[in-house]
Amino acid sequence: MRFVNRMALLGLAATLAGAGVVRAEPIADFYRGKTIKMIIGYGPGGGYDLYGRLAAEFLPRHIPGNPTIVPENMPGGGSLKAILYLYQVAPQDGTYLGSVSQQMAANAVTDDKNKIDVTRFHYIGRFTSNIDVGVALPQAGIKSFAEARSRQVVVGAENGSMSLIYAQALNTYGGAKLKIVKGYNGSADIQLAAERGEVDVNGSFSLPAVLVAHPDWVHDGKAVILYQNALKRSAEIPNVPTLSELMLTDEGRTVAHVVAGMAEIGRSILTTPGVPQERLAALRSAFQEMLKDPDFIAACGQRHMMLDPAKGEDMDTINQETMDLPKPIVEALRTLLKG
Numbered sequence: 001m002r003f004v005n006r007m008a009l010l011g012l013a014a015t016l017a018g019a020g021v022v023r024a025e026p027i028a029d030f031y032r033g034k035t036i037k038m039i040i041g042y043g044p045g046g047g048y049d050l051y052g053r054l055a056a057e058f059l060p061r062h063i064p065g066n067p068t069i070v071p072e073n074m075p076g077g078g079s080l081k082a083i084l085y086l087y088q089v090a091p092q093d094g095t096y097l098g099s100v101s102q103q104m105a106a107n108a109v110t111d112d113k114n115k116i117d118v119t120r121f122h123y124i125g126r127f128t129s130n131i132d133v134g135v136a137l138p139q140a141g142i143k144s145f146a147e148a149r150s151r152q153v154v155v156g157a158e159n160g161s162m163s164l165i166y167a168q169a170l171n172t173y174g175g176a177k178l179k180i181v182k183g184y185n186g187s188a189d190i191q192l193a194a195e196r197g198e199v200d201v202n203g204s205f206s207l208p209a210v211l212v213a214h215p216d217w218v219h220d221g222k223a224v225i226l227y228q229n230a231l232k233r234s235a236e237i238p239n240v241p242t243l244s245e246l247m248l249t250d251e252g253r254t255v256a257h258v259v260a261g262m263a264e265i266g267r268s269i270l271t272t273p274g275v276p277q278e279r280l281a282a283l284r285s286a287f288q289e290m291l292k293d294p295d296f297i298a299a300c301g302q303r304h305m306m307l308d309p310a311k312g313e314d315m316d317t318i319n320q321e322t323m324d325l326p327k328p329i330v331e332a333l334r335t336l337l338k339g
Contacts, residue, residue: 031065041079045188047206052099092274120273125287130266156190163204173252
């Protein structure tokens with residue numbers, strides 16, 4: 001009898017221990033069988049789209065419970081449409097992710113009508129810092145940026161986007177005579193306009209996306225790269241001047257330095273406000289595990305996709321620093337964004 005009771009107690013203990021293991025995996029229980037939406041703030045083909053879809057492909061295998069991630073493009077307003085959706089509409093439970101503008105905080109701090117508290121968003125990780133470039137196809141007949149100082153050059157831009165900031169900064173501080181044509185939905189849309197001859201220059205094409213879609217522009221000189229938005233010249237394009245180098249005044253160089261700092265956010269993935277801390281931590285851990293995945297690394301190599309990873313916490317810090325910029329810099333950025 002004592003033996004039976006002892007065995008029963010051991011069985012009960014094992015059952016309780018097993019239940020404890022189940023209870024210790026609430027993240028896997030939550031995500032198992034779920035579909036996560038990846039909201040991409042731009043149309044297909046650009047850097048935000050490429051990296052958003054890369055996360056959708058490889059991140060699920062590292063999230064406990066292995067949910068499915070489905071990408072959805074939601075272009076508009078320099079990804080403001082997607083940001084508002086993630087902020088106001090999407091469930092705030094860790095089932096929605098976003099690949100949105102690296103200048104989200106700059107837009108918020110410079111627009112009095114923008115009531116979004118971007119510090120409520122949290123990044124889960126960065127694929128790569130980003131260098132945007134201004135590109136002219138051979139048919140435009142432009143050989144260097146110097147021509148934009150001597151004659152009118154038509155540049156395509158998107159409202160409220162980095163492409164608009166670059167063009168405005170070059171006109172205001174760099175002596176350029178750029179005619180800015182706005183209203184496009186992302187760099188891929190602007191590039192189509194350049195191919196049709198509607199514009200001479202795509203004012204903001206992500207260098208990582210260029211290396212994927214048009215490596216011959218960089219390696220074979222099949223297009224003219226006029227400038228790069230970076231704190232220092234990229235090793236990929238060492239002969240292309242940075243925006244700071246093209247500025248003719250100290251104020252212009254200061255503004256260009258701040259703008260180049262936005263490139264540190266680059267191609268990062270964020271999640272909605274209000275996500276429980278334990279799920280946020282799990283998503284961040286999954287992102288870091290993905291970066292070490294041999295299949296992920298091989299795919300990035302095959303697709304010529306740049307990697308310069310950073311933690312989500314570091315991107316949150318950059319957002320906060322942008323929101324704390326001095327008023328004179330905020331005013332200068334506001335002027336550039338107004339176009």
